[in-house]
Amino acid sequence: MRFIKAEKVTFEYIRRDEDGNVEGINRAVDSVSLDVKEGDFISILGANGSGKSTFAKHLNSILLPTEGTVWVDGMDTKDEEKILDIRMATGMVFQNPDNQIIGQVVEEDVAFGPENMGVPTQEIIERVEESLKTVGMLDYRKDSPNKLSGGQKQRVSIAGVLAMHPKCIVLDEPTAMLDPVGRKEVIRALRALNDVEKITIILITHYMEETIYSDKIFVMNKGKIAMEGTPREIFSRVEELEEYKLEVPQITKLAYELKKQGLRLPDCVLTVKELADALSR
Amino acid sequence: MPIITDHLTYVYGSKTTLQKTALNDVSVKIDDGQFIGLIGHTGSGKTTFLQLLAGLIKPASGTVYLDGEDIYAKDFDKRTLRSKLGIVFQYPEHQLFEETVFKDVCFGPKNLGVDDKETELRAYEALKMIGLEDEVFYQSPFDLSGGQKRRVAIAGVLAMKPKILILDEPTAGLDPAGRNDILGLILKLQKEQGMTIILVSHSMEDVAEYADRVLVMDKGSIVFDNTPREVFKHHEELKELGLSVPQVSVAMSKLREKGLPVKTDAITVEEAVKEIIRVLR
Numbered sequence: 001m002r003f004i005k006a007e008k009v010t011f012e013y014i015r016r017d018e019d020g021n022v023e024g025i026n027r028a029v030d031s032v033s034l035d036v037k038e039g040d041f042i043s044i045l046g047a048n049g050s051g052k053s054t055f056a057k058h059l060n061s062i063l064l065p066t067e068g069t070v071w072v073d074g075m076d077t078k079d080e081e082k083i084l085d086i087r088m089a090t091g092m093v094f095q096n097p098d099n100q101i102i103g104q105v106v107e108e109d110v111a112f113g114p115e116n117m118g119v120p121t122q123e124i125i126e127r128v129e130e131s132l133k134t135v136g137m138l139d140y141r142k143d144s145p146n147k148l149s150g151g152q153k154q155r156v157s158i159a160g161v162l163a164m165h166p167k168c169i170v171l172d173e174p175t176a177m178l179d180p181v182g183r184k185e186v187i188r189a190l191r192a193l194n195d196v197e198k199i200t201i202i203l204i205t206h207y208m209e210e211t212i213y214s215d216k217i218f219v220m221n222k223g224k225i226a227m228e229g230t231p232r233e234i235f236s237r238v239e240e241l242e243e244y245k246l247e248v249p250q251i252t253k254l255a256y257e258l259k260k261q262g263l264r265l266p267d268c269v270l271t272v273k274e275l276a277d278a279l280s281r
Numbered sequence: 282m283p284i285i286t287d288h289l290t291y292v293y294g295s296k297t298t299l300q301k302t303a304l305n306d307v308s309v310k311i312d313d314g315q316f317i318g319l320i321g322h323t324g325s326g327k328t329t330f331l332q333l334l335a336g337l338i339k340p341a342s343g344t345v346y347l348d349g350e351d352i353y354a355k356d357f358d359k360r361t362l363r364s365k366l367g368i369v370f371q372y373p374e375h376q377l378f379e380e381t382v383f384k385d386v387c388f389g390p391k392n393l394g395v396d397d398k399e400t401e402l403r404a405y406e407a408l409k410m411i412g413l414e415d416e417v418f419y420q421s422p423f424d425l426s427g428g429q430k431r432r433v434a435i436a437g438v439l440a441m442k443p444k445i446l447i448l449d450e451p452t453a454g455l456d457p458a459g460r461n462d463i464l465g466l467i468l469k470l471q472k473e474q475g476m477t478i479i480l481v482s483h484s485m486e487d488v489a490e491y492a493d494r495v496l497v498m499d500k501g502s503i504v505f506d507n508t509p510r511e512v513f514k515h516h517e518e519l520k521e522l523g524l525s526v527p528q529v530s531v532a533m534s535k536l537r538e539k540g541l542p543v544k545t546d547a548i549t550v551e552e553a554v555k556e557i558i559r560v561l562r
Contacts, residue, residue, distance in 0.1 A: 015424075047456040048427035095454065149523070150323040176454045177371075179322040179483045180525035206456050209528065245458030250486055250528035250550060257554045263561065272532045279557070280539040 003168060003200050004036040004059060009068035011054055028054040030223035031068070038167065041194045041201045043211035045234075046220035047245035052172075052204045055220070059170050059202065060090040073167060088117065091161030095173040097153035106148075106156055107132065107141040113164040124163075131162040134197065135189045151182020155189055162193070168200035169193070175207060183207070208235070209249040212270045219244055236268035251275055282365060282444045282477070284311040284334060288343035291329050291501075295341065303329040305501035306343070313444075316471050316478045318492030318509065320485070322523025326501040327481050331447050334479070335368045364393050367443030371450050373434035377422040382408070382433050385422050389441040400440075407436040411466060428459035432466070439470075445477040446470060452487065460484075464491055489513060489527045489548035497522065513548050529553040 011029040014022055029051045036042055046052045057063040058070045061077045073089045075082040091113075094100060103109025110128045119127065132138040135155040145153055154174055161169055171190070175183040187210050193199045203210065211217055217234045219227035221244045227234055234241070235248045238256050248256065255269035255278075269275045291304040304326050311317060321327050332338045334345055336352045336359055344353045352362055370376070379385035386404040395403065408418060411432040417425065422433050431451065438446070448467065452460040468491055470476045482488050488495060488509060495512040497505035499522045505512045513519070513526045516534065525531075526548075533545040533553055543560050547553040 048454075048459055050456075173454060177450075179523050180485060181322060181520070181523040183483075184525075206454070206460075208457070242458075245456050247457040251532055254529055254532060254550050254553050257550060258557060261554065261558055263558075272528070272535045275532055276535045276539045276541075279536060279561075280541055 001038045002035055003038040003040075003073055004034075004202075005071045006032055006034050006055075006058070007069050007071075008033055009055070009058060009065045009070055011051075011058065011063060012066045027223055029058070029065075032220075032223070032225055033068075034218060034225060034228070036168075036200060036202065037215075038200055039194070039198045040215045041191070041213065042203070043214040043217045043231075044202065044204045044220060045206075045208070045211065045217060045244075045246055046226075050220040050244070051223040052220050056092070056170050056172050056202065056204055059168075060087050060092055062092075088164055089166055090168045090170055091164055091166040093154070093157050093161055093169060093171040093174050095176045097150060097157050097177070100157045100160070101145045101153060104144060105141075106137065106143050106145055109145060109156060110159045110163050113160055117164060127163045127165070128159075131159040132156075134162060134193065135159045136185070149182055150178045151185040154178060154182065154186050158186070158189060158193075162199075166199065168202065170202045170204075172204045173206065174203070175205065175210065183210070208247060209251075212249060219246065231270060232268045235270065282313060282348040284445065284477075285309075285346040286334070286343065287346065289330075289333055289340055289345060290342045291333060291338065292341040303501050304333065304340075307501075307503055308343075309496065309503060309506065311477060311479070313477055314471065314475045316468070316491060316493045317480065318488035318495045319479060319481045319498065320483070320488055320495060320524055321498030325498040325523075327498050328449060329501075330498065331368065331449060331479070331481065335366055335447060336362050360393070364441055365443055366445045366447065367438035367441055369435055369438050369446070369448040369451055371453060373438075373451075374422075374427070374430035377430060377434055377437075380421060381419045382413070382422050382425070383418045385433060386436045386440050389437050393441060403440045403442065404436075407440040408433075410439060410470075411436045412462075428455055428462060431455065431459075431463065435463070435466070443476070445479070447479045447481075449481045450483065451480070452482070452484070460487070467491070485513070485525050486527045486529075489530075497524070509548055510546050514546060 009029055009032045013026040013028055015024045017023050044052050061083050064078050070077045072086050075086050101109050107128050110131055111124050114124045114127050132141055135158050137155050175186050190201050194201045212231045214231055217231055218225055235252045238248050251272055255265050255275055259265045265278050286307050286309050289307045293301045293303050319327055333340055344351050377385050386407055387400050390400040390403050452463050467478055471478050492509055495509050496503050513530050516526050529550055530548055533543055533547050536543050537545050543556050547556050
């Protein structure tokens, strides 16, 4: 089933001088059309300024398209009466966990969302417990968020969104500020949410290796969708990605260079295991 | 202008119930022109260490010698420290504030008391060094792309002509091309101007590629101090410290497990390609 449909979405920022006169128009998103199926794990790649974040903000009505339409779970994001339903259907997680955590205690922070939705107390308690369990943070429920590592904080942010029972979570560079283990923890939690809870995941990232398990990758360039396909389709186009200021995961790069040297390898290698299998044959 | 830290210790919330030793008895010597990669999980003490090197906070005990002088001595003039040692904080572009790019870069040297003519000359040189086009000089820094803003912020530090440049995660949140630009610039500063570089990074791949020496921090202490090749041999220990090794290093170990007799100490794609080709031919 289709969960998100964007049709020719364009978004323009209007630049004004001090007197409020229009100085120019920046088209941050330029006629983007895409479909996301319910339960998919989607990644969006693109250089800084390619329009990824601006587009993502259209997925729960933070921004409304200048032209075109976005449907989330069948609802038009421009429909003001549906705005709460849309925001409950799609949760967002941002880059810096410190800006998203407001509670003094982990479980209090996670309860903030459902509390605001008017969920009955007993159910909030259940939801908090279940969300923290899903991201592997239940042991820290009584702790102060200040004491947590970056990866743990980010998982608490995700639990906070989960407690609102969304069908989809959009994450805008959730791992940019994390250390390697923190990064792995977050990505593992996302894969589990997708696999087990069937939550649709839309991940924006600059780390190519985080996207190799996606069902589909969209590459944005100058506000447009420049490439779309499975990780294997995308990462086999090394030179094209470089044009868009991106790269391929280090393992893929290694296999690509070995192939150039004349070794017989499959077209696009994504994991260490694949490379080892191919070379030891 | 070597830096020596002598039993450097820092305690947060000293004599309170929240007392925490953030840096514990660190003694290292950093020689001129070295490119140091400083790694460690979130909360391991990296930032505290940098702040102490830059004279921004006072140690509980121990001290820092810059060029033989104790920077925490009563009669030490902190202004000389500012001109010798430049520090680029996380997300330095948040500190841009002037009307034009050029004025922003002038701010540092002006504050050091450098005369106007020299200030402008330095600003011009710094902006050329970071590879910014002339026509951007008189634009508002807020109209630039993320990667450009960050380079302007770095230029602001370079205009103070430091001999030592400290950078705290300078590539966080940048796309791969932007990351390579910044790291290439830093390498150029080290190679061409003999600048000492201390780079904090969460990217093991970047540290492997650029640093001559890696310091690994954990719980306020330095637990490894060696070349990247030696440090990244410790796969298991690093994992326990919340870190990892470059993806190619993992690949080489895996290949060896699978029976391909490769040496496992490659830390860059280039080295791994050579080694695999050597074994297979």
